[in-house]
Amino acid sequence: MPIRPVLRTVAVFAALSLAAPLTAQVPPSGAAQAREVGVVTLERAQVPYQVTLPGRSVAFDEVAVRPRVSGMISEIAYEPGRNVAAGDLLFRIEGDTYAADVAAAEADLEGARAALQSAEATLSRYQRLSGTGVAATEVETAEVSVAQARATVSAAEAALDLARLELDRTTITSPIDGIVALPEVSVGDLVTANQTDALTTVTRIDPIYVDVQESIRRIQEVRARFEAGTLMPGEVRDVTLELETGTRYDGQGSFVSPPISVSTTTGTSAIRFSFPNPDRRILPGQFLRVHISVGTAQAILVPQGATSRAGDGSLTAFVVTDGVAEERMLTEEGTFGNDWVVTEGVTEGETLVVDGLRNLMAGAEVRPVPVAISEEGVAVRADGQSESFTSPAAASGDSPPVASGDASGDEG
Template structure:
């Protein structure tokens, strides 16, 4: 006899929480399945999504004049630099400048005790006056002997001696005049002027110090900082490659401005220009110095600072600019792009050594007229059938149909 299960109380069949969750899930799945079967019966089949190949946007590859930008390390150098040195020996009597200020060319900087040099100039002046008096006497004597020698009133030898003495006295006058000029120059050198206009550094000698014309240390150093030079070090191998490219005609010279990055990573607000390139390779570093000139009215750049300079040395005429979103990298680091071939997306390996703004610079792997996919790259696979449209066109994005939501459980 079959036991009557319905007569038992609910406590006889305990329902655990896990079992309850399984039963609820099964009921929900059954409801969804029933709804789907009804839809299937009413429409004759399940509703399908949009069919057809994916739509991708492309750009046509064309040659562009792409600057070959080089970023190199550099160091600032003063436009003009001059060491202030004494021309005569003596004790520094006065100093006329404040350290670190701007001085003008010819401005007095130091005063060396002029007493000895003033006395020497006075002595030279006296010697010149004495020589001039002797020369005048000798000239008059020679003039008097000349007519007497003509009538043989005096010996011709006496006239010859008198004429020679007059010429010798004139030479002595020239010597004493030169000595006076030298004494006056030395007296003028007791005032040490600024040789150039610029900012003067600290004074290495104080008032009362003994200085000489042959000393090793300068009195001070003046540097002109506006404009200022930046010496850039470029490897000789890169320079050789550049010259070969220019000789082959693949690249043309560029005269682009030079940009600077300072030591703290910030950009210098002014552009410079390349002045010249050295013709000698440094044997210790294998580099060639390229010198650029920059304005420095605010004095932000100081001599000896390390900077990064970027500039275009040439323009590549056989390169392509491809938007960065179109270029992908393989695990080996190779650059690849998708190119439209008929209605197929073909994966192609290209050479993309650098960027230019928002584009990759492609130097190999493309040819003019190639259609490079730049939109919809994420849904493209090799040899996939696609619907290519120009990238400038807006892609069609259809809104879901009204009945699509009801078909989802």
């Protein structure tokens, strides 16, 4: 009978027309529920203004040891790599020839002194006999002979001092306290006085210098902030060092030399610091990072975990304004601990979103929940709950709504 299919079709369309408005009236699950986010209240604080500069270590003292007399090396009296004190024996040059020169100089001095004694005796006798058989010219000649003898004695004494000095220089000692390097000669090698090649090198590395180069532009900017009052000057006491491995060095640095000139090619000035180095952890020539606190400034600390970098490199964060997430662009001047030092973009007393940032969009309705930031930079809920902040739909496990009704089924 043809009437039955028509009735079935009409019944299906009637069911769809009744179901459609009912489905449209059901709101999506959680649409009216605001998303929970963890927040902290921003505060203004007095924070140190730090500058980080690359540097290079330089030995405190370094001396190239060279011979001052010629001869053959007869002894190497030190162990390489050891600490030596000023005056410790390093090398010995064969000194037989120089000892003989000393003996000859001593003999010359004795002869000169004997000649002086004879000339003085003659002058004394002539002076007693003057006018009674000795002419005045003879007395004058005797006086000249005494003066010449005295000059000869002085020359002989100087020659003896020089001979002794040359003999002493056959013993080569360390001029400074430090660490002595490998010898560049062997026993039996011939050396010459004041030769170009050094016998060895003595280096003092405790303390050790670290030289840094700072842009003259940034130096002037810091001075301008001091003059404007936005940066409070302080003594340069907090100077720390970071090794090539990223490890913070334990020793505290001290200021040695201020910038006194500007490089015409790089526009930078050299600044020198000194660090204790008793364990030889720093060797000359290492590349290091120096962290310098030059003053303090009023700024707002923003946790680094609450920020992100935009495509153009700018730093952004979310704040809550009237229950709505608002994205802000921040101006930072370095870090302090786990926080950014922010000077522009947020103000004191604003509510900063630090947790629940995943998929958070500007303009989204949020419900702020106070949290605390741990020393490790992790947000901890103030209400004691350990669950992380998520979107309402993800937290409840609800799935998105789907259209109801199936037009393909037949009625029994």
